Amino acid sequence: MDLYLNAIINIFGMYFEDSGGIISSILSIGFILFYTALPMMLHYWIRSKAYKFEWKTFKDKYGDLYEGFDLRKKQAHLFYYYFIVRRMLYCLSYYFFDEFVIL
Numbered sequence: 001m002d003l004y005l006n007a008i009i010n011i012f013g014m015y016f017e018d019s020g021g022i023i024s025s026i027l028s029i030g031f032i033l034f035y036t037a038l039p040m041m042l043h044y045w046i047r048s049k050a051y052k053f054e055w056k057t058f059k060d061k062y063g064d065l066y067e068g069f070d071l072r073k074k075q076a077h078l079f080y081y082y083f084i085v086r087r088m089l090y091c092l093s094y095y096f097f098d099e100f101v102i103l
Contacts, residue, residue, distance in 0.1 A: 005091040007031035012095075039084040046077050 010028035015021040052058045053071050069076040 003031055004035045004088060005094065007035070008091055008095050035088065039081045039088075042084070043078065043081045046080070050077070 007028040010024060011032060014025040014028065016025060050071065053066070066076070069079065071077065
């Protein structure tokens with residue numbers, strides 16, 4: 001979440017005058033693209049590997065990540081997708097609505 005927020009801040013203040021600015025701006029663009037595509041990639045990976053959830057070796061290795069989920073339902077597969085998207089929206093709202101923060 002911190003990298004995404006830093007990338008958002010840097011995207012709106014990009015500069016290409018020196019080598020540090022060029023590297024920082026290119027990395028910010030890369031982070032934005034990666035973190036925007038991450039929820040979709042994770043959702044695709046979880047849905048494509050759904051048949052492995054019943055294997056004993058898979059349960060022993062990764063069972064703690066999805067313990068308590070009914071994996072027969074599509075909503076259970078979308079849990080991590082919504083988790084990441086919610087954090088991304090929080091970062092965007094933190095940047096765009098910084099004047100309206102109530103503490």
